[in-house]
Amino acid sequence: MTKQDPLVVIVGGGFGGLAAARVLRRAPVRVLLIDRSNHHVFQPLLYQVATSVLAPGQIASPIRGLLASHENTSVMLGNVTGVDAALRQVIVDADDRVGIGIGYDYLILATGATHSYFGHDEFATFAPGLKSLADAESLRNHILSAFEKAEIESDDHRREALMTFVMVGAGPTGVELASAIAVMVRTTLRKNFRRIHPNSARVILIDMGHRPLGAFSEKLSEAARLRLIELGVDVRLGQAVQSIDAEGVVVGQERIPSKTVIWTAGVAPSPAGKWLGSAVDRAGRVRVQSDLTIPQHPEIFVIGDTASLDQGGRPLPGVAQVAMQQGVYAAKAIFRHVTKKPALPPFRYFDKGNLAVVGKNFAVLQAAGIGMSGFAAWLVWALIHIQFLAENSLRFSVFLQWVWTYLSGKRGDRLIIEHHRDA
Ligand SMILES: Cc1cc2nc3c(=O)[nH]c(=O)nc-3n(C[C@H](O)[C@H](O)[C@H](O)COP(=O)(O)OP(=O)(O)OC[C@H]3O[C@@H](n4cnc5c(N)ncnc54)[C@H](O)[C@@H]3O)c2cc1C
Structure with a gap:
């Protein structure tokens, strides 16, 4: 890596941003990942933190730690508030500094979604x-x-x-x-x-x-x-x-x-569409082209929950698999561009299936036209969720906790943590 290598700025260390950073590890580029929070969260298990099965630290990892071995990658804790596409800069608030401009050669926006109250x-x-x-x-x-x-x-x-x-x-x-x-x-x-x-x-x-x-x-x-x-x-x-x-x-x-x-x-996308002044769908997600860039800006990729792309006449769903596959695609596209290799064919989402758990011992699974419900689906759900956690330490800790909770009915984290003022 040299100071002359192109700089790829990734905004968001969720499923999409992290997948992109992992591919770029071996590319002749410098990578800067900016996130407003210092950790990557495995959102599919948030409900288990809310219901005391798991502790917060069992489903989240510091982004800095996850990328520590990527020598070409830096991490910045900051809140992105805009993009100046003409100047090729993202605008960031970090600590008490407001509106810092950070230049980029390539930009990947992976800023996810938030709640939508449908106008209420x-x-x-x-x-x-x-x-x-x-x-x-x-x-x-x-x-x-x-x-x-x-x-x-x-x-x-x-x-x-x-x-x-x-x-x-x-x-x-x-x-x-x-x-x-x-x-x-x-x-x-x-x-x-x-x-x-x-x-x-x-x-x-x-x-x-x-x-x-x-x-x-x-x-x-x-x-x-x-x-x-x-x-x-x-x-x-x-x-x-x-x-x-x-x-x-x-x-x-x-x-x-x-x-x-x-x-x-309901969920609403991040304001990435407003930052870019680019076309959005009815939900406010940025309409991307089949290579995940926006029109007139082959250097700007928008991926995951904040992007909108149709496949087979229907918009791709806001799920982790889409975000991860798009993150890998955007990073590979940049890798090829900087190494002067031919461009990738258009992005195609490969749907590995859908899962949802309903209490203990029961899940529903829909994959490759096959539907399944019950205990076997629940086992598949458990294995897949363990596999997709960000680190081995989390996989081990969640697995042990689940076995313990399954056998004893006891939960991992039933603490009410409030900040009391001293009398
Ligand atoms: C409760 C819940 C359960 C879910 N269950 C499933 C499931 O079972 N299966 C499934 O496939 N999907 C599930 N999803 C959806 C899945 O989590 C999302 O589709 C996925 O996280 C999208 O990835 P992303 O990279 O686009 O965004 P995210 O993973 O949300 O990451 C966005 C990142 O961007 C950062 N960010 C946002 N705005 C800014 C800003 N302005 N400046 C700097 N950083 C910013 C955030 O801090 C975050 O780290 C679930 C979601 C939720 C909320």
Whole structure:
């Protein structure tokens, strides 16, 4: 690596950005990865942090540590606020320095997505979502605190509201979270309280659509729905949430008192489209060309949840596999360009299948036209999730924790961490 080597700036150390950085390790380029958080998070297991199975450090790794052996790569903790495509600069706020311009020869934007409240941003105060480690930890504190408050609550109605957990949105996150809470109250917490019975907690999953896990086949959706009911989850389909406030939710004509409402309904992309002034789809994702660059800028790649690309007439889904395959593609395209090799053929996503877990011992799997549900699918789910964690230490630690929780019903991290002020 020399100072004259082209500089590739990657914004985002999630699934897409990290996959790109790994390929560029051996390329004759310098790489700078900028992320506003110092860690890479394995988002598919966030729900297990929120429900106390795993500790935050078991599903996340410092990006600096993951890339320490890449001699051509530097990492910067900073929040990107814009791109000056004409000057080939990204604009970054880092520590107390605002608007630093960092030049690039190639840019990969992999800034992911955030929650979307579909125009009802006022819901955010009362119905947090689950996207980051901080969200998961705060949900864990909130759920565990609800039981503590219920234990000392003498008013029946207030106690019931404390022990009612509502998930809005029956996609994979809503289904996984609702089923995990249902399992937690009926196993781990069951004998821990003296005045309340955690297994009498209500877990409610609401969706406007007519089936949970809409991306799966109807048969698998139905299998998931039946399993949720078996776990004691109240599944309410075809119902739109009218309002959410500090006392609960209103669905149709009914008010459901609840002190824990969790938004699992929608995601919105990062503002990368605004930074680039480039065309976006209806959701706000940057429309990329078949080589993942934007028009007139063969040096700018946009990948993962923040990009929009159609394949077979349908937009690619916002899942980790798409982000990783696009990260590898963008990095290879740059590698070829700097080494003057012929360009890659257009990007094609290879769908390895879809998985969602529904409580203990049960998952649904859809791959290569085949659908499967039950224990075997759950084993596949567990193996794949272990395999895709970022480091061996995490794989080992999560595996041991899962075996322990499976056998004993006990969870890894049931701490309510709050910052008390000294009296
Ligand atoms: C709860 C949950 C469960 C999921 N479960 C699954 C699953 O089971 N299977 C599956 O395939 N997918 C799942 N997904 C989706 C999957 O996690 C995403 O599709 C994937 O993370 C997208 O990768 P990405 O690289 O585009 O973005 P991300 O992985 O989200 O990474 C974006 C990175 O960019 C950084 N960033 C964002 N904005 C800025 C900025 N302005 N400046 C600097 N850095 C910035 C962020 O800190 C982050 O590190 C799940 C998502 C969630 C939230």
